[in-house]
Amino acid sequence: MAQSTGERRFLSVEAANGLKMISPTAIYATLLLAVPLVLIFAYSFMTDSYLSILSDFQWCNYYGNCASYKIVDGVLTPLQPYQGVWSDPLAQTLLMRSLYVSLSVTAATVLLSFPVAYYVSFHVEASRKSIWLFLITIPFWTSYLIRVFLWLAILGYNGVVNTTLMGLGIISEPLSFIVYNANAVVITLAHAYAPFAILPIFVALEKIDRSLLEAGRDLGESPFMTFLRVTLPLAIPGVISAIMIVFIPTVGDYVTPALIGGPEGKMIANLVQLQYLKLDNYPLGSATAISSMILVAVTLISGLALAKLFARIYGRLSGSTVWAVSVLGAAVTCVAFSAACWTIGWVIGPFVAKFLCIAVGHIGLLIGLKLTEARP
Amino acid sequence: MKGGGFKVYAIAYLIFLYAPIVLLPMFAFNNAAIIAFPLSGFTTKWFAALWEEQALWDAAKNSLLVGVSASIGATILGIFAARASTRYAFPGKAGILGMIMLPLVLPEIILAVALLVLLLGLGMPLSLMTVTMGHILVCTPFSIAILSAAFQSLDKSLEEAAYDLGETPVTAFGLVILPLVMPGIISSLLICFTISLDEFIMAFFLAGTESTLPVYIFSQVRFPQKVPVIMALGTILVLLSIILLTTAEYFRRRGIARTGGKDTGGFL
Numbered sequence A: 001m002a003q004s005t006g007e008r009r010f011l012s013v014e015a016a017n018g019l020k021m022i023s024p025t026a027i028y029a030t031l032l033l034a035v036p037l038v039l040i041f042a043y044s045f046m047t048d049s050y051l052s053i054l055s056d057f058q059w060c061n062y063y064g065n066c067a068s069y070k071i072v073d074g075v076l077t078p079l080q081p082y083q084g085v086w087s088d089p090l091a092q093t094l095l096m097r098s099l100y101v102s103l104s105v106t107a108a109t110v111l112l113s114f115p116v117a118y119y120v121s122f123h124v125e126a127s128r129k130s131i132w133l134f135l136i137t138i139p140f141w142t143s144y145l146i147r148v149f150l151w152l153a154i155l156g157y158n159g160v161v162n163t164t165l166m167g168l169g170i171i172s173e174p175l176s177f178i179v180y181n182a183n184a185v186v187i188t189l190a191h192a193y194a195p196f197a198i199l200p201i202f203v204a205l206e207k208i209d210r211s212l213l214e215a216g217r218d219l220g221e222s223p224f225m226t227f228l229r230v231t232l233p234l235a236i237p238g239v240i241s242a243i244m245i246v247f248i249p250t251v252g253d254y255v256t257p258a259l260i261g262g263p264e265g266k267m268i269a270n271l272v273q274l275q276y277l278k279l280d281n282y283p284l285g286s287a288t289a290i291s292s293m294i295l296v297a298v299t300l301i302s303g304l305a306l307a308k309l310f311a312r313i314y315g316r317l318s319g320s321t322v323w324a325v326s327v328l329g330a331a332v333t334c335v336a337f338s339a340a341c342w343t344i345g346w347v348i349g350p351f352v353a354k355f356l357c358i359a360v361g362h363i364g365l366l367i368g369l370k371l372t373e374a375r376p
Numbered sequence B: 001m002k003g004g005g006f007k008v009y010a011i012a013y014l015i016f017l018y019a020p021i022v023l024l025p026m027f028a029f030n031n032a033a034i035i036a037f038p039l040s041g042f043t044t045k046w047f048a049a050l051w052e053e054q055a056l057w058d059a060a061k062n063s064l065l066v067g068v069s070a071s072i073g074a075t076i077l078g079i080f081a082a083r084a085s086t087r088y089a090f091p092g093k094a095g096i097l098g099m100i101m102l103p104l105v106l107p108e109i110i111l112a113v114a115l116l117v118l119l120l121g122l123g124m125p126l127s128l129m130t131v132t133m134g135h136i137l138v139c140t141p142f143s144i145a146i147l148s149a150a151f152q153s154l155d156k157s158l159e160e161a162a163y164d165l166g167e168t169p170v171t172a173f174g175l176v177i178l179p180l181v182m183p184g185i186i187s188s189l190l191i192c193f194t195i196s197l198d199e200f201i202m203a204f205f206l207a208g209t210e211s212t213l214p215v216y217i218f219s220q221v222r223f224p225q226k227v228p229v230i231m232a233l234g235t236i237l238v239l240l241s242i243i244l245l246t247t248a249e250y251f252r253r254r255g256i257a258r259t260g261g262k263d264t265g266g267f268l
Helices: A002-043 A089-122 A126-141 A144-155 A160-167 A182-206 A210-218 A223-251 A255-260 A268-278 A282-315 A322-348 A352-368 B004-028 B045-051 B054-087 B093-104 B108-121 B128-152 B156-164 B169-198 B201-206 B213-220 B224-258
Strands: A047-049 A052-054 A065-072 A075-083
Touching: A002 A282, A002 B054, A002 B093, A002 B108, A002 B128, A047 A282, A089 A126, A089 A182, A089 A223, A089 A268, A089 A282, A089 B004, A126 A182, A126 B004, A126 B169, A126 B224, A144 A160, A144 A182, A144 A255, A144 B004, A144 B213, A144 B224, A182 A223, A182 A255, A182 B004, A210 A223, A223 A282, A255 A268, A268 A282, A268 B108, A268 B201, A282 B108, B004 B224, B045 B224, B054 B093, B054 B128, B054 B169, B054 B213, B093 B128, B108 B128, B108 B201, B128 B169, B128 B201, B128 B224, B156 B169, B169 B224, B201 B213, B213 B224
Parallel strands: A047 A065
Antiparallel strands: A047 A052, A065 A075
């Protein structure tokens, strides 16, 4: 009894010390991060007025018709009408394009990075791993703006790709589909976020107990099946962190679409910037920013839920055909799901529902190929 | 050969990663006003042109000021958080750390507009000071990641020995722990400086009339005749980043070696 009281006191002293130690950083983050985030959430329900914000609660920044007000002769007068985020076709297009670009970037970086992480973890000598990781991270730390700008030099009409291909006589006029559109944004972002995808996957692969692989081989699995049923499932936590760490920031990327997106490749961050700095409409800008985060959260949560569902269903199966059944099942589910989504979207009209469904299907497939059910 | 195919792939991937950086000096020394192949001769005139840009020098001075202040601020906050997270167990630890690390994943534009709204709401004028505050917020998670590795590999018995020999927690920290994690601190300072030097969004939203180097570069990009000069500037910046990073990596490794830890590689 006495011991447990003493232990509790020890723990509470430790807790107090820990809280004291972290408080400067925690207070800083609260004041400059948590409070501002709550503030923009609150702003998104307020009313825009000339040189000030009125705290009247309203939904119209998100949906419906809205207006900026001005006080004329003591009377509040609507000055500038505008549409809420989810009623504005431009905002809808940009939100969906951001989602599309971000999902493509996530899929490309994760799929392309996995073999690199695998190589460094499994085939590079222990002493040389950190030099490989260092080489992989260097480009990530060097001037983002300059790198984006160089992609313009590479992909542009007079860029490296076009001048080279034309010089070789392969094409007679510059390729236009690789610059000033969403494709260019995807290529540039996939390049920029590659290390972000490699590192978490590498860390997950490093944690795998190598004797498990030998056990798999000893039990008669081929190297490929061992990879599928042992290595891949154990790497999934790393893949999920990679997906999160690439997907979330890329939805809100500003520089790349601004510099090389052209009018066809602008994304939601460009609209947020316009609404805040040019239109000076803080409530609408806040509503747009919050909407993009809601979109991210919904996509990720439903994607993960779908993956869990797959895992549970296929976890019930057993035998050597489990993997084939899993993949086939996942594919069929995804196709059916996408088809259902297209139909719903087609019926509802605005393509919001449609894109959202496909987004969910994409991420679901990505993680859903999960194989989390393989029991090593 | 073991992993032969993977090796080829990994090297191809590295080439993809480095392609833009390799092209940068080629265009910076190229004697032509447009960025295209074939190259048309060697020149250093774009570097010479850098000297005459007064706005560039102002921006560089601002960046230096912001970078030094932000890296010191973020590293101090990082030391507190890394020490707390590696040494103590306390309620709400995961939640508090999660909030502090949030800038790592949140799109910067969200952070920037949120801060903008707060600062304007408080009536605070936008200046280099506000940019520095934003940069501290962005850099702190990286600082914590580096310093946690340094604190993690620390042997707790060294600290206890100091207590037994009559040191107070404060003097023990100064005499025993600080010297051991010093390489981690230097590494954190360098990384934070590199991030701040490179950070655009916060500076764009929060700088008011002042501009830092990335803001200056962004403003110049729309003028085609300025492009080669920007390439020259980029070459210098990339070189500077690589030097800073290599130094940071050296100190990070030395720190881990000093505290007897195992190198897990990488900053993140």
